[in-house]
Structures are given as structure tokens and as C-alpha cells.
Amino acid sequence: MKKVITGNHAVSYGALLARSQVIAAYPITPQTQIVELLSEFCASGKLNAKFIKVESEHSAMTACIAASATGARTFTATSSHGLALMHEMLHWAAAARLPVVLANVNRAMGPGWSVWTDQNDSLSQRDLGWIQLYCESNQEVLDTTIQAFKIAEKVLLPVMVVLDAFVLSHTSEPVDIPEQTLVDKFLPPYDLKTKLDLSAAKSYGALTNPDHYFEIRYKIQKAHDEALHVIKDVDNDFYEHFGRKYGVVEAYRCEDAKVIVVTSGTISGTTRGVIDEMREQGRKVGMLKQKLLRPTPVDELRSILYKAQKIAVIDRNLSFGHSGIFAQEIKSTLYGLAGAPPIYDYVIGLGGRDVTPDDIREIIDNTFKAESPRDTIIWRGVRL
Amino acid sequence: MRFTVPEKELMFPGHVACPGCGGALAMRFALKALGEKTMVVLPACCWTIIDGPFPMHSLQVPVLHTAFETAAIAAAGVKAGLDIQGKNDITVMAWAGDGGTLDIGIQALSGAAERNDDIIYTCYDNEAYMNTGIQRSSATPKGAWTTTTPEKTPKSEPKKNIMEIMNAHRIPYCATATLAYPEDLINKFKKAQSIRGTKFIHIFAPCPTGWKMAPDLMIKICRLAVETNIFPIYECENGLNYSINIKPKNQIPVVDYLKPQGRFRHLIQKDIEQIQKSVDFEWELLQYRASRDFTKSKNIQSQAKK
Structure with a gap:
């Protein structure tokens, strides 16, 4: 179904169609419309998700990490100072190998206060272990959001979908919104193998001495190597389902x-x-x-x-x-x-x-x- | 006398707490109360160490470690993740120190309490940043020595009243507890487990290392804290209905509590008199709060339950 929607709403539709289970978010211009529409989807029952209306972006990322650790599919969106406030937990999501998906609307950092676009917010988070995908059109935003969940869950790395403030976030374009049944075929329910579970009293994220820490970092890098192939496979798979692909x-x-x-x-x-x-x-x-x-x-x-x-x-x-x-x-x-x-x-x-x-x-x-x-x-x- | 503390242990003896650690014993009792269907969220605190370094783990329930300021929201996130998958019979407990609760974690805690997220939040309060080596927190009492409040300039501000802050959120249940009264402590965790919404339990958990006292005095100092009214044992429902659970028969002077602790050894008579005064004031205030009977006001009771 074609609809004329903004880049922000393209993200919301992506998170809806991906059947996000836990959403935690905090308002910030120019991202806010993403989570406003998701709130409406949750309120109307269109999306069966827990939406935690947190008191900060730091808590938004933490909630996603914690929910993801139980095996739930999680999503958040932010921008600029919100992303900067998340920084500590962005590290945590990547090192905990949790497939959180985040949409970041590129907005310049203050001071002086700016709500307009540049890339210093997301690029400041480049070295943490997140996959970063930059989008050109609203269609690409929606498609990439859906792809992001599949990529994240295959390689167990968090994925950041990035779109420009206003030029995409608040600009309407015709977007083909895929059928839910087709998205369900493309993106099966999330099945995390190692998770918080009563059947195994494990601890996650414990103190890790120099005998083990280095190897965990090595494995994050290996996951990125694997992600290069997975991202292309997912894009090809997406093409087979929906007739659109973007390439790396x-x-x-x-x-x-x-x-x-x-x-x-x-x-x-x-x-x-x-x-x-x-x-x-x-x-x-x-x-x-x-x-x-x-x-x-x-x-x-x-x-x-x-x-x-x-x-x-x-x-x-x-x-x-x-x-x-x-x-x-x-x-x-x-x-x-x-x-x-x-x-x-x-x-x-x-x-x-x-x-x-x-x-x-x-x-x-x-x-x-x-x-x-x-x-x-x-x-x-x-x-x- | 009937032994009412559950015998089942959910904490292995092989943890790495210091001798006489109040925080370690508090966890042991809390898990006895909550049982196996529990998940624990640990922010940076002594318990990050006590539980054991990877791949060791001293609790027989799952644990999620998280960043210092995130205990409350991490617990809320775990709860939301479990609930949406239909696993809604699991108790999720955040377990944080006083720094993680009264200082760096208070924003996330206030957020969770305002949303009434369905978690038990426990603060095991050893009255300073003990894991980093005894620095003052906002839970450090006035007059105490720490490495950042040296004897020449001991802490000049009174302890932050976290119970009143949490009560002001009108969450369904707030309680204090300590290790000299294990049955009271266990009953409070059981009660908290039976209530939906945010429950806050403030445990007075001495740190012999940081308080400069003999480890074998730990339980005794807990009892003295209660009997001197330094740390009253009470609970509050919906931010309104206070009850004092343990009423000391004879009030003991605060000096008896202060004296065994090296962190107070620099105090002079005048300082001790001031501490006594402020303890008497707070105790009177608490008794006044507990004496108010809101149960007679149907209007207040029905509002409180909203």
C-alpha cells in the first residue's frame, strides 16, 4: 500500500511491521514523531508492545538492553543530545551482544542549540560496535528499519538506522508500506538462544578479568566481519520479498x-x-x-x-x-x-x-x- | 520458638564479600523470601564483586549486571520483556547500593516509581561508596569519616532521606529493614512480592571495612541502630499509611551506636549531642506520621489506591 508519509513515520511503520515487543523512548526534536505514532499504534492495539515512557534517553537504551536480554524484540529512537546521553549504554548494548534497533535522526549538537541536521551525533558513536546504516529516502528508511532487525538478530549486534533531520524526518514522500504477512515471512519472531531465563541461573555482564575480556572484544570484531556478509544477504532476501534493495x-x-x-x-x-x-x-x-x-x-x-x-x-x-x-x-x-x-x-x-x-x-x-x-x-x- | 526464616538457600557460600558484610547477608535473606522465580538486576556496587567474576556466579537465580545509574530502569526493562512474552509470574528485583540509589541512580528510580513499574527496588545502604574504597555518598551520615570527608572535615550534611523521597511518589509499598531482624526483613520482601507496582525496600547494611569496626559487631550494630532510633524499622503504604514495625523498649543513647565505629571516633561530646538531637527530632516526626490514621478517611484511602 502506497502512502505519503514523513521519514519519521516511515521509521514508525518499520518498527510496527517488525512487531517490536518493547519500545522505550524519550521525546527529542526532530525524532519525537516516530514515538508519537508508535504510541498510537500501541494504544489502538495495532502493535502489541510494551511502551515504556522513560524519563531519559539513557534509560530508554537501558530498558531496551534489559528487555532484549530476556529475548524480546526492542526498539528506540532518538537524536543528537539524546544519542549522546545514551553513549554509555550504547557501549553496553554492543558489548552485551544484544540486537537492539535504534533510529537516530541526525541533528547537530549544541551549543548553540540547533535542531537541524548534521552527522556529528551518530559519528560520535562510530567506535562502539554498532552497525550504522545511513538512509537517503523515506522508502529506504522504512525498508532499512525492517532489515535492521533481521541483521541485528542474525549477528547479535545492535543496529542504528540513521536519517537526516527535517530533510527526511519531516518531509513527506510516497512510501510503499509492505503487507504485514510478507514482513512476517521475511522477519520471523526473535528467538534469542542465550537469555535471562529461570531454567539457567546465569549472570550476564559480570566482572571480567584480563583473562577473558580481550576475547569478548575480538568476538565483537568477528561479528562485524560476519555482518558484512549478513547485511548483503538480508538485502538480497529483502529484494526477493519486496522487490527493493539498496546495497552496502x-x-x-x-x-x-x-x-x-x-x-x-x-x-x-x-x-x-x-x-x-x-x-x-x-x-x-x-x-x-x-x-x-x-x-x-x-x-x-x-x-x-x-x-x-x-x-x-x-x-x-x-x-x-x-x-x-x-x-x-x-x-x-x-x-x-x-x-x-x-x-x-x-x-x-x-x-x-x-x-x-x-x-x-x-x-x-x-x-x-x-x-x-x-x-x-x-x-x-x-x-x- | 518456631523458625520462620525459609531454609532453602539461593546463595552459594562461595561469594567474595568482606567478612561481616551486611549487603551479603541481606541478599541471602531477600532471596530466601522471594524464592527461585526471581531475577536480580545489579548495577555497579559491592555486589558486582560479591556475585563473583565471570564465569563465577554466587546466586542461584539469573542476574543481569548493568551500569551504575540504571538499576531501576534495567529491572523495569527485564519485567517488560518477560511480560510481553507471557512470563508474568517472575519477580524482578533491582539491588543497588546507596550511591547507586540516592545519588547516581535516583533519576531512573524516580522514573520507575512515577510509572509504578512492577519491580522490587532494594537499596542496601552501607552509607558510602564502599566498593571504590569508602567515599562519601548522600547516604553518609553527618559527622562520619570517609576518604573524601577526612577527620578534620567530616561530612557536614545530614543523610538524605530516601524513604521520604520514595513515599512522596505514592508507590504502593516502601519499607526499611535490617539484619538484626531477619524475620521482619523476610516478611517485607514477601509482602513486596505480593503487591503489583513499585516496591522500595531500604536495608541498613553495615560495612565493617568502611565503618572501621570489628566484623563480628555487624548484627549488633544493626540492633543498636534500631534501638537508638538511628535507623527506625517502619513501612509505608501508598505514601500515606505509616507503621513502625519495631519499637525499641528503652531508647538507648546514640553514643552506644557511634562508639564501636572508627568512622565516628573523632566526634566530640558536642557533636554527639547534636546527633542525639537530630535523631530525637526525626524519631518524633516518624511517630507523628505513624500516628496519623488515614484509614478513617474514605476519601483519602480511595484516592491513595488510584
Whole structure:
């Protein structure tokens, strides 16, 4: 059934169709509509879930972790400061190997207060063991939310579905909402093998001395290695059920491209249009949309980007004192490949400043013209 | 005399508590009361250690360890997860120290109490951060030495009244208990188990290590705390109906309680007189609260049950 819905409501429908059993959430702009609609689903009986209206995001993540440890399917949504407040428990979810699914609406961190989009909130949680998937459209948001549960439960890692504030969260698009029966076929009930259970008086998360701790961390990394395959399998499986797939990265018109623009989130949509326009003018330019940040899809990134002459990475984020974070990711992925193309790091649109087709055109033009890459950030749109 | 403490043990003797630990004995009694259909949530506290390092585990019920400030919501999350799977006959108990309850965990505890989440929340109160090596918490009594309130500047603020904070949430059941009165303690856990909603049990659980006293004085100091009215044993239903469960026959001066504990050895006569005054004041206040009979007001009783 097609419906015109916002990105936020696309998340809600995803969590509904996945038959989330325990939801715990706290309001924060621009996420709030996700849990408002889920509250209505619970109130009307459309969704049979326990909804814990917690007093903080820290408690929201804790409730999901604890419920997940009993074998329940759990979901929460947050944004920005809410995600930052969860930080300690985001570590806990990953290290406890619990398949919690979280939707994060990318919103800039204060101060000054901002409700508008950039990626520093989710990227600050990059190194914790969570799988991170960045979405471009409302359809992708809904589909990825459903996929997230399947991925999480297969590899026992938590999954973060990421969407841009307002550009997706509050923007309506036509979205195909799958049939429940089909989603049920795709995503069977959650069956956690090792869980809090009276039949076995086990303790979970106990004091772990240096004889055991290291191996537990090693296994998280192994789970990420496995996740790379599982995410692709789940995407293919999703395609067989619903006729849509996204890939861990998407190479858009990258064949014979001299310049490849690396994007994530909604900037991909803006870039897509510019690429089409420039291709019509005979410019050899393509786009690589990085949907999956963790685990890093190394093979895909290398095989696509290696063929370009130049790479322009668009970062709506910044690791202060270094550079854009996706640029760091791409640089480390290509490091050591003989003849790898130079990488240009464009930082743009922090705090929700609009990123227009003109900006993308300038970035591409600048990259074509540039002689050798500078080690420094190339700022776009900073008013000095 | 009939022995009413259940004989079944749900705690192995091989735990790693210090000698004379009040917190260890409190868990043993609590589990005797609650039985096998119980799950325990442990935030960072002495019990993180006492239960044993991985792969050891000294309790015969499942335990979920969680972060310091999350005991109440983790228990509520476990309960919600079990309930939605139809496993609604399991008692879920959060078991936290005084730092985890009165300080860092009070936000999550207040949240759970406001929602009336169906859990038993136990605070085993040893009146300081003992697991990190005796630092003051908001449960440390006025005048006490800790490593962060040295003898020259002992704690200058009175102990936070967590029972009144919890009573103000009008949760169905709040109670104090201590180890010198195991039957009272066990009865309170059984009562808590029979009530739906948030139950709060505050256990006075001495730490001989941190209180600088002989381990074999643990039970005696519990009894002295009650007989001096330092730690009255009472309960409160719906935040309204107070009852004092153990009434000391003769009030003993607080000095008898303070003297065996090294943490109070720097106190001078004037300090002890002040402590006596404040204990007398609190005791009178509690007696006044317990004397109010709301059961006669049908209106208040029916409101309280909402």
C-alpha cells in the first residue's frame, strides 16, 4: 500500500511491521514523531508492545538492553543530545551482544542549540560496535528499519538506522508500506538462544578479568566481519520479498567516471540530480553513496573508488582538529593501494545549512580543476 | 520458638564479600523470601564483586549486571520483556547500593516509581561508596569519616532521606529493614512480592571495612541502630499509611551506636549531642506520621489506591 508519509513515520511503520515487543523512548526534536505514532499504534492495539515512557534517553537504551536480554524484540529512537546521553549504554548494548534497533535522526549538537541536521551525533558513536546504516529516502528508511532487525538478530549486534533531520524526518514522500504477512515471512519472531531465563541461573555482564575480556572484544570484531556478509544477504532476501534493495554502498554512474563524489544521507539525492545533469553535458562524474558505515564495506569501496582519477568526499560532519569523518574513512580504506586516487575533503552544511545542487556542482568543478589534493579541509559555504 | 526464616538457600557460600558484610547477608535473606522465580538486576556496587567474576556466579537465580545509574530502569526493562512474552509470574528485583540509589541512580528510580513499574527496588545502604574504597555518598551520615570527608572535615550534611523521597511518589509499598531482624526483613520482601507496582525496600547494611569496626559487631550494630532510633524499622503504604514495625523498649543513647565505629571516633561530646538531637527530632516526626490514621478517611484511602 502506497502512502505519503514523513521519514519519521516511515521509521514508525518499520518498527510496527517488525512487531517490536518493547519500545522505550524519550521525546527529542526532530525524532519525537516516530514515538508519537508508535504510541498510537500501541494504544489502538495495532502493535502489541510494551511502551515504556522513560524519563531519559539513557534509560530508554537501558530498558531496551534489559528487555532484549530476556529475548524480546526492542526498539528506540532518538537524536543528537539524546544519542549522546545514551553513549554509555550504547557501549553496553554492543558489548552485551544484544540486537537492539535504534533510529537516530541526525541533528547537530549544541551549543548553540540547533535542531537541524548534521552527522556529528551518530559519528560520535562510530567506535562502539554498532552497525550504522545511513538512509537517503523515506522508502529506504522504512525498508532499512525492517532489515535492521533481521541483521541485528542474525549477528547479535545492535543496529542504528540513521536519517537526516527535517530533510527526511519531516518531509513527506510516497512510501510503499509492505503487507504485514510478507514482513512476517521475511522477519520471523526473535528467538534469542542465550537469555535471562529461570531454567539457567546465569549472570550476564559480570566482572571480567584480563583473562577473558580481550576475547569478548575480538568476538565483537568477528561479528562485524560476519555482518558484512549478513547485511548483503538480508538485502538480497529483502529484494526477493519486496522487490527493493539498496546495497552496502551504491555506485551511481561510476563507470568510466574521472571524479567520484562520496556521499551519505540525503546529500546523495541532491548529488544524484547533479550527476545526471553533468553526465548529459558529457562530464565523466559518478557518485558513491555510502549507506553502511560500520562495518566498513572495504571491498566495495576499494573496487569502485580505485577506478576514479579523483575522489571528492562530502562531509556534513567534522572531527575537530582533523578532518571530515567520511574522508578519514575513505582515506584509511584506500591506504596502501598503489595508484589510489587523491581524495578531496569537502566539509559542508554543518548545523543544517542548506546543501544545494549549486554546492555539489562547485564541489565537482573544483575537484576536476584541482591539481593536487591539499591535506586540509576544503570548506564550502563558510561565511567569514 | 518456631523458625520462620525459609531454609532453602539461593546463595552459594562461595561469594567474595568482606567478612561481616551486611549487603551479603541481606541478599541471602531477600532471596530466601522471594524464592527461585526471581531475577536480580545489579548495577555497579559491592555486589558486582560479591556475585563473583565471570564465569563465577554466587546466586542461584539469573542476574543481569548493568551500569551504575540504571538499576531501576534495567529491572523495569527485564519485567517488560518477560511480560510481553507471557512470563508474568517472575519477580524482578533491582539491588543497588546507596550511591547507586540516592545519588547516581535516583533519576531512573524516580522514573520507575512515577510509572509504578512492577519491580522490587532494594537499596542496601552501607552509607558510602564502599566498593571504590569508602567515599562519601548522600547516604553518609553527618559527622562520619570517609576518604573524601577526612577527620578534620567530616561530612557536614545530614543523610538524605530516601524513604521520604520514595513515599512522596505514592508507590504502593516502601519499607526499611535490617539484619538484626531477619524475620521482619523476610516478611517485607514477601509482602513486596505480593503487591503489583513499585516496591522500595531500604536495608541498613553495615560495612565493617568502611565503618572501621570489628566484623563480628555487624548484627549488633544493626540492633543498636534500631534501638537508638538511628535507623527506625517502619513501612509505608501508598505514601500515606505509616507503621513502625519495631519499637525499641528503652531508647538507648546514640553514643552506644557511634562508639564501636572508627568512622565516628573523632566526634566530640558536642557533636554527639547534636546527633542525639537530630535523631530525637526525626524519631518524633516518624511517630507523628505513624500516628496519623488515614484509614478513617474514605476519601483519602480511595484516592491513595488510584
